Amino acid sequence: MTTAATPPAVPNDGGRRRPAARIPVLGAVGGQNLGLIGALVAVLTVFGLLNDNYLSLTNMQVIAEAATITGLLAVVQTVVIICGGLDISVGSQAGVASVVSAMAFTSAGSNAFAGMAAAVAVGLLIGLLNGAIIVYGRVNPTIATLAGLAAYKGLAQLLSDGRAQGYVLNDAVFVFLGRGRIAGLPVMVWILIVVAVAVHVLLTRTDIGRNIYAVGGNDTAARLAGININKYLVAVYALVGAVAAVAGILLTARTGSGQPTSGSEGLELKAITASALGGCALRGGKGTIGGTLLAVALLGALDNGLTVQGINSFWQNVAQGTLLVVAVVVQQRRTGERAVGLPA
Amino acid sequence: MSRARPSTSDSPPPAGRPSTAGARVEGITKRFGAVQALNDVTLDLPGGSVTALMGENGAGKSTLLKILTGDHRPTRGRVLLDGRPVDLRSPADARAAGIRIIPQEPEIVPHVPVAENVYTGSLPRRAGRRLDRAELRRRITADLDRLGFADVLEPDLLGSQLTAAQRQLVEIMRALTGGNAARVIAFDEPTSSLSEHEVDALFALIDRLRDQGVAVVYVSHRMQEILRLADRIAVLRDGALVGVRDARTTTEDDLVRLMVGRDLSTMFVRRPVVGDRVVLDVRGLTTDRVRGIDLRIHAGEVVGLAGLIGAGRSELALALAGDLPVRSGSVTLDGRPLPSGNPGAVIRAGLGLAPEERKAQALFLHRTIRDNTSIAVLERLRRFRFVKRGAERDLAQEYIDRLRVRTPSIEHEVRTLSGGNQQKVVLARWLARKPKLLILDEPTRGIDVGAKAEIYRIIADLAEQGVALLVISSELPELLGLADRIVVMQNGRTTGELNRTEATEEAVLALAMADDISTSASGAAS
Numbered sequence: 074m075t076t077a078a079t080p081p082a083v084p085n086d087g088g089r090r091r092p093a094a095r096i097p098v099l100g101a102v103g104g105q106n107l108g109l110i111g112a113l114v115a116v117l118t119v120f121g122l123l124n125d126n127y128l129s130l131t132n133m134q135v136i137a138e139a140a141t142i143t144g145l146l147a148v149v150q151t152v153v154i155i156c157g158g159l160d161i162s163v164g165s166q167a168g169v170a171s172v173v174s175a176m177a178f179t180s181a182g183s184n185a186f187a188g189m190a191a192a193v194a195v196g197l198l199i200g201l202l203n204g205a206i207i208v209y210g211r212v213n214p215t216i217a218t219l220a221g222l223a224a225y226k227g228l229a230q231l232l233s234d235g236r237a238q239g240y241v242l243n244d245a246v247f248v249f250l251g252r253g254r255i256a257g258l259p260v261m262v263w264i265l266i267v268v269a270v271a272v273h274v275l276l277t278r279t280d281i282g283r284n285i286y287a288v289g290g291n292d293t294a295a296r297l298a299g300i301n302i303n304k305y306l307v308a309v310y311a312l313v314g315a316v317a318a319v320a321g322i323l324l325t326a327r328t329g330s331g332q333p334t335s336g337s338e339g340l341e342l343k344a345i346t347a348s349a350l351g352g353c354a355l356r357g358g359k360g361t362i363g364g365t366l367l368a369v370a371l372l373g374a375l376d377n378g379l380t381v382q383g384i385n386s387f388w389q390n391v392a393q394g395t396l397l398v399v400a401v402v403v404q405q406r407r408t409g410e411r412a413v414g415l416p417a
Numbered sequence: 418m419s420r421a422r423p424s425t426s427d428s429p430p431p432a433g434r435p436s437t438a439g440a441r442v443e444g445i446t447k448r449f450g451a452v453q454a455l456n457d458v459t460l461d462l463p464g465g466s467v468t469a470l471m472g473e474n475g476a477g478k479s480t481l482l483k484i485l486t487g488d489h490r491p492t493r494g495r496v497l498l499d500g501r502p503v504d505l506r507s508p509a510d511a512r513a514a515g516i517r518i519i520p521q522e523p524e525i526v527p528h529v530p531v532a533e534n535v536y537t538g539s540l541p542r543r544a545g546r547r548l549d550r551a552e553l554r555r556r557i558t559a560d561l562d563r564l565g566f567a568d569v570l571e572p573d574l575l576g577s578q579l580t581a582a583q584r585q586l587v588e589i590m591r592a593l594t595g596g597n598a599a600r601v602i603a604f605d606e607p608t609s610s611l612s613e614h615e616v617d618a619l620f621a622l623i624d625r626l627r628d629q630g631v632a633v634v635y636v637s638h639r640m641q642e643i644l645r646l647a648d649r650i651a652v653l654r655d656g657a658l659v660g661v662r663d664a665r666t667t668t669e670d671d672l673v674r675l676m677v678g679r680d681l682s683t684m685f686v687r688r689p690v691v692g693d694r695v696v697l698d699v700r701g702l703t704t705d706r707v708r709g710i711d712l713r714i715h716a717g718e719v720v721g722l723a724g725l726i727g728a729g730r731s732e733l734a735l736a737l738a739g740d741l742p743v744r745s746g747s748v749t750l751d752g753r754p755l756p757s758g759n760p761g762a763v764i765r766a767g768l769g770l771a772p773e774e775r776k777a778q779a780l781f782l783h784r785t786i787r788d789n790t791s792i793a794v795l796e797r798l799r800r801f802r803f804v805k806r807g808a809e810r811d812l813a814q815e816y817i818d819r820l821r822v823r824t825p826s827i828e829h830e831v832r833t834l835s836g837g838n839q840q841k842v843v844l845a846r847w848l849a850r851k852p853k854l855l856i857l858d859e860p861t862r863g864i865d866v867g868a869k870a871e872i873y874r875i876i877a878d879l880a881e882q883g884v885a886l887l888v889i890s891s892e893l894p895e896l897l898g899l900a901d902r903i904v905v906m907q908n909g910r911t912t913g914e915l916n917r918t919e920a921t922e923e924a925v926l927a928l929a930m931a932d933d934i935s936t937s938a939s940g941a942a943s
Contacts, residue, residue: 278803279799279804280804281802287781287784287788290784291782295792297760297770297772297778298792299760300792354783
């Protein structure tokens with residue numbers, strides 16, 4: 074019955090795939106990014122018309138700051154997805170890191186660097202653990218990190234006894250991270266920029282990045298081309314752990330204390346949505362940091378607009394879920410996935 | 418396999434039909450680089466007659482078909498339709514002129530019914546682009562009746578439910594319905610995937626096409642089939658037309674003589690005798706799938722690995738490449754022990770493998786030709802961890818040029834290339850790596866004769882440069898032409914070795930099946 078409802082799709086599909094095949098990378102990626110820019114402009118215009126303050130510099134900074142933590146997680150999520158994996162435990166990892174940074178800061182006699190180092194070390198360990206479970210335990214990445222989503226959240230709650238930990242805003246370093254500015258831009262945004270540029274360069278300019286795309290694009294071919302794919306997968310998950318720890322530290326700096334769950338819960342959904350909207354193929358091998366950042370901006374602008382308009386925050390969840398599904402449907406259409414059985 | 422067919426009894430002999438209608442190729446020559454795929458072929462394809470094209474693999478049959486269908490443009494010569502020259506620049510031109518080819522695997526949309534598959538692109542519509550179901554039903558019923566398919570093709574079946582024969586019927590209906598009905602229909606080895614029952618149905622159809630005045634071109638290897646079906650048989654050898662026979666008077670022996678009465682194909686380059694430095698030395702290699710393999714390959718030597726499918730040839734290749742675990746035995750490459758279980762270390766030691774399934778095992782289809790070429794040599798192209806992009810581009814371009822990969826740019830995605838060009842990209846990757854031993858598993862599977870010839874030349878060039886080569890192929894003429902020595906495997910073991918003078922198809926097949934015969938004999942005895 075479904076097939077009967079869409080007969081015109083047959084000639085249309087054939088016509089659409091042909092030109093796309095002729096235009097290489099630039100066509101596909103550029104097309105997606107143009108769509109995102111269009112959507113971003115539309116969102117800004119609509120909310121700008123509805124509310125005079127929406128497009129103000131102050132509000133733009135609010136959007137940017139709010140999007141930073143999501144942005145960091147989305148950037149590394151993009152790397153994992155390109156590599157053919159997925160990490161839905163990023164939010165919980167950030168929560169653990171937030172708690173650890175505040176607790177280590179306190180117990181080291183208000184030493185911000187001790188707090189940050191401890192958080193990053195714990196993040197790396199969690200990432201390595203994720204990678205090892207997936208690669209050596211042969212656990213599907215979605216299942217492994219779903220387990221992580223629950224377990225690391227529980228770990229953060231255990232460590233913190235479920236309460237906010239410490240108070241860090243008496244320390245100049247944390248204040249600088251959470252409230253400081255360089256050249257007019259919040260420090261948090263600078264951190265996102267630095268991480269994003271570094272990851273972008275890693276992906277596009279180094280052999281490591283080439284190999285990451287290769288592992289996600291065709292793991293058998295990557296192995297036969299001499300790439301140690303296990304090493305790459307574990308390293309990518311470790312990178313996620315480290316960057317999620319940075320996000321956790323920023324969360325601590327912004328809220329003033331270590332937060333086991335508030336502020337980090339639900340970030341995995343935002344990160345994955347941003348990656349998918351930004352053009353990552355969920356089966357791996359495809360995706361760009363630029364696209365992901367545009368999607369982060371779009372999500373941030375939308376979230377903020379809905380808040381500024383006083384729309385029930387429950388709607389934001391609905392909007393986000395819808396966007397994730399729409400992004401993936403659009404992608405599957407593009408790849409011409411056959412509508413038979415479970416999708417690949 | 419009776420030679421009687423429904424239409425012969427009541428239809429006049431082919432010679433009696435009007436001969437102006439139909440197609441004619443005139444003085445067709447086609448070169449791929451230095452390789453001459455077709456040489457001055459002139460052949461009439463009269464309407465109302467079935468012309469069979471025969472010839473060995475690589476004789477030029479598919480090149481000729483591709484010229485008829487506009488996929489290739491001839492280097493010289495022309496195609497005439499009803500006595501008038503037609504310019505076939507693209508498959509669309511050929512279709513517009515009424516020339517259709519029925520491929521072995523027609524494009525069928527899996528999730529729509531037969532009727533919509535047949536009229537894809539010209540579906541009857543009502544206002545608002547809604548499908549006119551009543552009209553569609555009328556059309557398909559009328560066309561099925563007219564073509565006599567009503568009892569073999571149910572219009573409501575989905576594309577995914579069709580048998581191989583029914584898929585071909587859908588393609589044939591596409592050719593025979595719509596505005597410009599086909600004047601020339603070519604079948605490219607249509608029976609290779611059909612059951613006997615389906616073959617009968619297809620032949621009945623072809624008889625009917627002949628009666629309707631269509632010029633049928635029929636490409637096949639099956640002698641019996643051709644003698645039963647065809648009116649005329651044209652034999653190609655090494656790109657030249659060596660004879661046209663009347664199907665009623667010729668014999669199988671006559672056709673075989675025409676096809677093979679010659680030296681080995683000129684596509685294979687003769688090389689001087691190989692050196693005696695041993696590059697690969699395998700002793701007693703045993704894995705889950707192969708047992709006690711002994712194999713030596715010298716510098717500049719091409720060793721062919723023959724055997725039936727499942728004999729363990731690809732498993733041996735993967736074990737040597739470090740991708741399958743080795744249980745026992747030793748392997749040395751250039752005198753040094755070859756690491757096992759680590760493809761990266763094996764590659765660094767100087768072994769390259771172009772695996773059997775190029776799309777599944779070798780290519781990154783959504784990455785550029787440049788990426789695909791450089792992936793195994795990035796460690797030589799980097800400063801710190803940064804890829805030197807200029808050097809990478811130069812290297813990729815150099816090998817893409819040298820292997821004559823047909824692409825506008827190395828920045829195109831590999832999936833846009835034809836099978837032959839994709840295979841050349843895989844070869845470019847390994848050539849860029851400069852291996853001491855290169856293993857090629859089915860290097861010419863599914864690619865056209867032009868690309869095959871170029872790959873044979875590349876193999877000969879590599880051997881001349883002193884690279885040791887192990888070529889796995891299921892096409893015996895190809896192995897016989899390429900290899901200095903043929904090692905035969907059966908059921909995970911090597912069953913024999915033949916040098917160039919001993920190697921014949923019969924000798925290789927005898928070794929490939931020797932064990933089978935003895936086991937089945939002993940099985941029957943017990």
